[in-house]
Amino acid sequence: MHLRDLEDDKKMMVVQFLLQNLNDADVKFNLGRRTITRLWAEAKKQKQQGRLINLTSKKRFTPRLTKRVQIDIAQIQALELCRRSTIRKLAVGIQVSKSTVGRWVHLGLSRTHTNAIKPDLTAPNKLLRLRFSLEALEYDRIANILKFKTMHNVVHIDEKWFYMTKANNRYYLTKEEPEPYRSCKSKKFIIEAHFDSFELEAHFDSFIHMGRGKNNKKFLEAL
Incomplete structure (x- = not known):
């Protein structure tokens, strides 16, 4: 390591060690003998001149612009x-x-x-959405406010379509394994899977437990 690249604190530690013990400074601080000699020469010179030992690096730091x-x-x-x-x-x-x-x-x-992408709604579509929202409101005469209906008698239906396979798939095969052959008349004929989901609130008789009353059995059979 060059003397200019050595930290100032480490320089002072080396000089203090040399003032107490003149042997094995290079081994203790993992520095070259030439670096130790130059440090000791500079410190001894300043001491002979009656100055305080100052081994601060004179290397100028130029920031990179x-x-x-x-x-x-x-x-x-x-x-x-x-x-x-x-x-x-x-x-x-x-x-x-x-x-x-x-x-x-x-x-x-x-x-x-x-x-x-936002849906491009036409005027009839906007009217249908507005009518649906208005029909979901009801007037509470006791609280004298408008609020949404409880929807206890509404069945929410959702459907999803999934393709059984894709037009292009990536597979990891062994070195000697033959490439799989897949054929279809066109992309429009790929088999699709259809899932339906229904969500509603269960209805119960006011004095009969669930599943034991006649009306409850009819309701569960309808499900």
Whole structure:
């Protein structure tokens, strides 16, 4: 290690050790004998001159000045949205590095946004939705307020469709295993699975336990 790269505290520790013991300083501090000799010579010289031993490094620290690219909001907003979907595309579009764009995002100068397609409702669709919402309201004469119905007599139905397979699948095969062959007339003929779910509130007689009354049995059979 060069003497200029040695820490100031370690230099003083070496000199204090040398003042007490002139042997094995290189082994104790894991330094070269030449470095130890130069430290001892400098300390001895300052001591002979009647000065306090000061082994502070004279190495000057020059900070590295890097020119940061400033964000151009107008240039980014003028770029098409399809060319701003990833950091790489944005960097290519405004001709800066990916790290610069990443730094902008980290500093909050730019942000990510997940955009979802909204349903394009027509006027009849909006009227139907508004009518459905209004029909779910009822007037409470006692509290003199409008509130939503309890929906105790409403059955909520949800259905989901799932494809049994995909047009393209990735498989991990052994070295000698033959590639599987899958065929279908077209993508429209892939088998689909249909699941229905029903959700409703159970009804009970006011004085008969669940499942024991005549009305309860009819209700459970209907389910």
